[in-house]
Every structure is written in C-alpha cells, then in structure tokens.
Amino acid sequence: MPVDVLGKITDKRIIARDTVRIVIDAPSVAENAKPGQFVMVSQSLPTFDPFLRRPIAISGAEWGRIELIVRVVGWGTAVLANSEEGDQLRVLGPLGIGFPPPAGHLALVAGGIGIAPLLFAGRNWAKSRLFYGETTADWICDLSREKSCEFDIATDDGSVGEKCNAVELLKKKIDQFEHVFACGPEPMLHAIAKLCKRKKIPCAVSLEERMACGVGACQGCTIKTKSGYRRVCKDGPVFDANEIIWEELDERPCG
Amino acid sequence: MSDLAVNIGNVRLKNPVMVASGCFGVGREYGELFDLSFLGGIVTKTVTLEPREGNLPPRVWETPAGMLNSIGLANPGISAFIETEIPFFRELDCAKIISIAGKNFGEFVEIIKKIDALDCIDAIEINVSCPNVEEGGLAFGTSPETVSGLVSTVRKITEKPLWVKLTPNVTDIAEIGRSAVDAGADALCAINTLSAMEIDIGRRVSRLGNITGGLSGAAIRPVALAKVFALHRALPDVPVVGIGGITEAGDAIAHMLAGASAVQVGSGIFRSPHLPIEVVVGIDQYCEFYDFPRAEDLTGALNIEE
Numbered sequence: 001m002p003v004d005v006l007g008k009i010t011d012k013r014i015i016a017r018d019t020v021r022i023v024i025d026a027p028s029v030a031e032n033a034k035p036g037q038f039v040m041v042s043q044s045l046p047t048f049d050p051f052l053r054r055p056i057a058i059s060g061a062e063w064g065r066i067e068l069i070v071r072v073v074g075w076g077t078a079v080l081a082n083s084e085e086g087d088q089l090r091v092l093g094p095l096g097i098g099f100p101p102p103a104g105h106l107a108l109v110a111g112g113i114g115i116a117p118l119l120f121a122g123r124n125w126a127k128s129r130l131f132y133g134e135t136t137a138d139w140i141c142d143l144s145r146e147k148s149c150e151f152d153i154a155t156d157d158g159s160v161g162e163k164c165n166a167v168e169l170l171k172k173k174i175d176q177f178e179h180v181f182a183c184g185p186e187p188m189l190h191a192i193a194k195l196c197k198r199k200k201i202p203c204a205v206s207l208e209e210r211m212a213c214g215v216g217a218c219q220g221c222t223i224k225t226k227s228g229y230r231r232v233c234k235d236g237p238v239f240d241a242n243e244i245i246w247e248e249l250d251e252r253p254c255g
Numbered sequence: 256m257s258d259l260a261v262n263i264g265n266v267r268l269k270n271p272v273m274v275a276s277g278c279f280g281v282g283r284e285y286g287e288l289f290d291l292s293f294l295g296g297i298v299t300k301t302v303t304l305e306p307r308e309g310n311l312p313p314r315v316w317e318t319p320a321g322m323l324n325s326i327g328l329a330n331p332g333i334s335a336f337i338e339t340e341i342p343f344f345r346e347l348d349c350a351k352i353i354s355i356a357g358k359n360f361g362e363f364v365e366i367i368k369k370i371d372a373l374d375c376i377d378a379i380e381i382n383v384s385c386p387n388v389e390e391g392g393l394a395f396g397t398s399p400e401t402v403s404g405l406v407s408t409v410r411k412i413t414e415k416p417l418w419v420k421l422t423p424n425v426t427d428i429a430e431i432g433r434s435a436v437d438a439g440a441d442a443l444c445a446i447n448t449l450s451a452m453e454i455d456i457g458r459r460v461s462r463l464g465n466i467t468g469g470l471s472g473a474a475i476r477p478v479a480l481a482k483v484f485a486l487h488r489a490l491p492d493v494p495v496v497g498i499g500g501i502t503e504a505g506d507a508i509a510h511m512l513a514g515a516s517a518v519q520v521g522s523g524i525f526r527s528p529h530l531p532i533e534v535v536v537g538i539d540q541y542c543e544f545y546d547f548p549r550a551e552d553l554t555g556a557l558n559i560e561e
C-alpha cells in the first residue's frame with residue numbers, strides 16, 4: 001500500500017552530469033518498495049511551480065531509506081535536484097507494479113536515466129548483468145558502489161566502454177539469459193522487444209508517460225496496449241514487452 | 256467544533272468537502288491512503304452510456320499553477336460501471352454522487368433508467384461542460400435552451416436530486432444556471448475546466464494528443480470564484496457547489512463566502528492526496544476562529560459595500 005510522507009534527505013551527491021543521487025529517510029515507503037516501482041515527489045513547501053509532483057523510480061530501498069536518481073531535464077527535476085541534505089521532500093509511494101520475478105539469469109538493459117529502476121533490480125536479483133548505454137562518458141552514473149551486479153557499459157562516442165549502444169551490448173550476450181528487464185528511450189525498448197521476441201526470451205519494459213495523480217485515479221497516463229488502454233502509473237510502469245503496441249508509442253504526436 | 260454538516264437541497268453532507276469528478280475515480284486508489292468516510296461526498300468520474308476509451312495521449316500537461324487535461328471521459332460505460340464499481344462505491348460512508356454525460360438527450364435518459372433504482376446514489380451530477388468530447392459536453396452546456404430541454408427531460412424520469420455542472424466557457428453563467436433550475440435542477444456545480452491549449456514551438460505541435468483540453472488548478476481559482484459569485488447573486492436560493500482551484504482550506508472558504516454551499520476539490524488532490532481532509536479541518540478551524548457556529552453560515556457571507 002502506498003503512503004504519502006515527508007522524508008528528510010540524508011544524503012545527496014552528484015553522480016553524473018546533471019544527475020544526482022538523493023537518499024530519503026522514508027521507512028514506510030522503503031519497507032514495501034519493490035524494484036520497478038516509483039514515487040511521486042515534490043518539495044515540501046506548497047508552491048505552484050511546479051504544480052504537480054514528478055514520477056521518479058525507486059533505485060534502492062534499504063534501512064528505512066529510499067534512493068532516487070534524478071536527472072535534470074526541466075524545472076521540476078531541477079527543483080528536486082537542487083534540494084539539499086536536511087531538506088524534506090514529499091514522497092507518495094511505492095506506486096505501480098514492479099518487475100516480475102525473473103525466470104533465471106537476468107539481463108538488465110538501461111538507456112540513459114533508465115538506469116534508475118534497474119539498479120534496484122540488480123541489487124535485488126543476484127544472478128543479473130547490467131548493460132548500460134549512454135551518449136557520452138559525462139552522463140554515465142558512477143556505479144562504483146554497485147557490488148552485487150556485473151555490468152557492461154557502452155557510449156555512442158566510445159568515450160567510455162564500448163562504442164555502440166545498449167542493445168548491441170545485449171545482442172552479444174543475449175544467449176546467456178532467460179529474462180530481460182529494460183528501461184530507457186522508446187526506440188531502444190522497441191529494439192530490445194524485437195530482439196527478445198526473436199530469441200523467445202521474456203522481456204519486461206518500464207515505460208514513461210506524463211502523470212498527474214500517479215495512483216490510477218485520473219486516467220491521464222494511459223497507453224494503448226494489446227489488451228486495451230492501460231494506466232502506466234497503476235497497471236505499469238512495467239509491462240510485458242509483448243503487450244505493447246510499439247507503433248502507437250512511436251506515432252504519438254508529442255510527449 | 257462547529258457543525259460542519261450542510262445541505263444541498265435535500266442531500267445532507269456531513270461536511271462541505273467533496274471530491275470532483277474525474278479526479279478521484281470512485282475512491283478505490285485514494286481509499287488506500289486515507290479513510291474516505293472523512294469526506295462530505297464523492298463525485299464519480301463521468302460515466303457515459305457506452306464505454307469510452309478516451310482521447311489520444313498525452314492527456315495531461317502541466318501549466319503555470321495548474322494543468323491541462325484531455326482525458327475525454329474515458330470510462331467503462333454505465334452497465335460495466337454498475338457491475339464493477341458500484342459494489343465498491345455503495346459501501347462508502349459519505350454522500351455518493353454519480354456524474355453522467357450523453358451525446359444526446361436519449362443517452363441521458365437511458366443512463367438514468369439504469370441508475371434510478373440504485374438507492375446508494377444520493378444525487379446525479381449532469382455533466383454538460385466537458386471540453387474534451389465532440390458531442391454533448393460543452394456543446395450542451397453553452398446553450399440555455401439545450402440545458403433547459405435536457406434537465407426537463409431527465410427531471411420527468413427520476414426523483415433523485417439533479418445537480419447540473421456548468422462550464423465557465425460562457426458569457427453569462429447565471430443565464431445557463433437559471434435555465435437549469437427553472438427546468439427542475441436541484442443544485443448547480445461550478446466550474447468545469449476552461450478550454451485551453453499549450454504549444455510546443457520547437458516541434459510546432461500541441462502538447463496534448465487531443466490538441467485542446469481543459470485548464471484546472473490554482474490558476475482558475477479566481478475565475479471559479481467569480482462564477483460562483485455570479486450564480487449565487489442571480490439565484491440566491493439555489494445551492495451552488497463551488498469547484499475550481501482549491502489547493503488549501505482557504506480556497507474552499509473563499510468559494511463558500513462567494514456563495515457556495517459546498518465545494519469539490521479536483522486537481523489539488525494530485526499535489527496532495529490528503530488535501531480534502533486538510534480542507535475539512537481548515538474549515539472547522541476557520542468557523543471556530545471567526546465564530547461561525549455552523550459551516551453553512553459561511554455561504555455568501557461576503558461583506559460587500561454597494
């Protein structure tokens with residue numbers, strides 16, 4: 001069950017360009033959190049700028065604390081990233097359904113900030129390997145603390161790791177895995193879904209959509225799936241890749 | 256503790272705070288966060304005769320101090336609603352209002368025939384003000400003749416209290432309100448969202464899949480207050496339910512001072528799920544502090560020198 005609490009920031013550090021890792025003391029959120037779930041976050045002060053909370057994946061939960069990784073892409077994320085240790089944030093969660101229990105060896109494929117929910121998955125399921133793609137080295141999150149899962153890194157310009165993208169990294173080793181979890185830009189997810197379909201490996205993808213309530217009440221975040229409209233916040237954000245009508249997502253007029 | 260109970264016609268609410276249509280489902284999700292019996296009432300998402308998938312995504316977009324939505328009345332249709340949602344809804348310990356919309360008078364009649372027998376429903380809110388559908392919706396709510404025709408048609412087939420939800424997208428809201436009341440409406444709810452849009456100038460596209468949508472949130476509060484005030488002034492004996500831009504208790508009190516007998520909280524809930532309860536507590540504190548023994552005394556208690 002989700003709760004709405006004020007949580008104090010106990011640690012905040014920059015882990016990549018425009019990207020911070022924020023640890024929040026929120027025991028009632030942390031104790032129920034599962035990899036793939038997210039929280040709706042805002043400042044504690046009642047300001048109208050921004051008006052709505054922002055959905056942010058839970059990238060870790062232990063000792064009564066949750067960890068978030070926030071990349072600044074606009075004003076809402078800037079406000080969150082500028083809060084300091086000791087500040088309080090309003091946290092509603094955990095929300096959404098998490099990743100399914102993996103069917104054997106697990107490949108985690110992250111594109112950009114899609115790394116956030118997959119770090120939690122990597123810590124949770126020991127038999128996993130992370131394939132992490134970014135545009136360039138500056139944006140790669142510092143993973144030196146991640147002890148529990150092995151990883152391969154790729155950048156588009158080859159500034160760190162291999163010069164390719166996350167999908168190509170996965171392709172080379174896909175036969176070692178029985179399940180794939182992916183989060184990142186839609187074209188990447190689509191490519192992974194196709195690859196997994198060909199290889200007959202189950203694949204779960206975590207999607208993003210603009211949200212208002214985050215709890216399933218407003219129908220604001222729906223996408224069209226093979227079984228009809230589904231709310232990303234409540235019926236997702238994790239979906240079976242076979243359920244997604246990729247053409248619908250690709251053709252969206254804006255977003 | 257003041258007496259918080261208010262009456263909207265013959266519907267008694269334990270306090271003046273309801274949640275607005277489309278912002279709360281039937282309460283399932285928010286019911287996981289707090290006890291729904293603290294609410295004065297719940298207005299369901301608008302239900303139509305046939306199921307509706309709703310509009311193309313994106314369906315929401317944030318704006319200065321508010322948001323746009325173009326949900327498009329996504330709902331399972333009245334028969335499925337009765338089957339899947341009413342069993343949950345009927346058990347709730349607060350006033351239960353069902354919001355309905357139709358493409359034509361016949362659809363409203365069909366829906367009311369299906370819900371008239373449900374004793375758990377305390378009132379019917381007629382939505383003639385949705386900016387996000389092509390037929391019915393705004394097209395009905397901007398014409399006094401259509402509103403009058405619709406309300407008198409449905410008045411003939413149900414004894415249940417009829418509340419009519421009005422759009423602010425008109426020159427004279429009181430004229431529309433009066434035509435609803437003359438045709439038999441028991442209360443007026445104001446306001447629904449304002450027609451609105453935002454544009455991504457880089458890609459030269461609208462921010463919403465449906466191109467246009469409805470504006471809600473703090474940004475519309477002053478507009479809503481003026482509409483409530485206009486209705487109360489023109490029709491002092493008709494209960495008005497104030498809706499629009501409530502994000503703290505003071506906003507709800509302002510609605511009541513402007514003439515509302517009760518309020519509905521909408522998109523403010525997305526910022527703060529416990530907002531409706533904070534508003535109940537805040538109204539109580541205000542009544543104590545300013546010596547209003549009953550919350551209903553707040554209605555229209557605005558000092559005006561003319």
Ligand SMILES: Cc1cc2nc3c(=O)[nH]c(=O)nc-3n(C[C@H](O)[C@H](O)[C@H](O)COP(=O)(O)OP(=O)(O)OC[C@H]3O[C@@H](n4cnc5c(N)ncnc54)[C@H](O)[C@@H]3O)c2cc1C
Pocket residue numbers: 038050054055056057058068069070071072073074075076077078113116117207208209210211237255
């Ligand atoms: C379930 C879920 C989990 C998420 N987890 C994380 C996370 O762990 N870390 C993180 O940094 N971000 C995450 N996001 C994305 C984050 O919510 C958006 O970046 C944020 O809402 C943007 O707000 P803004 O005001 O900074 O930007 P805006 O000014 O609103 O937008 C800036 C840019 O971001 C895009 N954008 C805005 N909102 C979204 C959204 N909901 N989904 C996708 N793109 C969006 C816009 O199209 C625009 O290009 C998640 C989104 C969802 C739906």
Ligand SMILES: Cc1cc2nc3c(=O)[nH]c(=O)nc-3n(C[C@H](O)[C@H](O)[C@H](O)COP(=O)(O)O)c2cc1C
Pocket residue numbers: 212218220275276277278300301324326328354382385420446447448470471472473475498499500501519520521522523
């Ligand atoms: C996401 C969303 C969905 C809505 N759906 C409906 C609806 O189905 N029927 C209706 O009468 N009003 C609907 N509304 C309008 C609200 O009930 C309310 O009139 C409006 O949002 C103004 O109040 P607010 O400023 O408190 O949000 C919706 C509003 C939002 C934000």
Ligand code: FES
Pocket residue numbers: 210211212213214215216217218219220221222231232233234
């Ligand atoms: S954001 Fe409201 S239903 Fe998903």
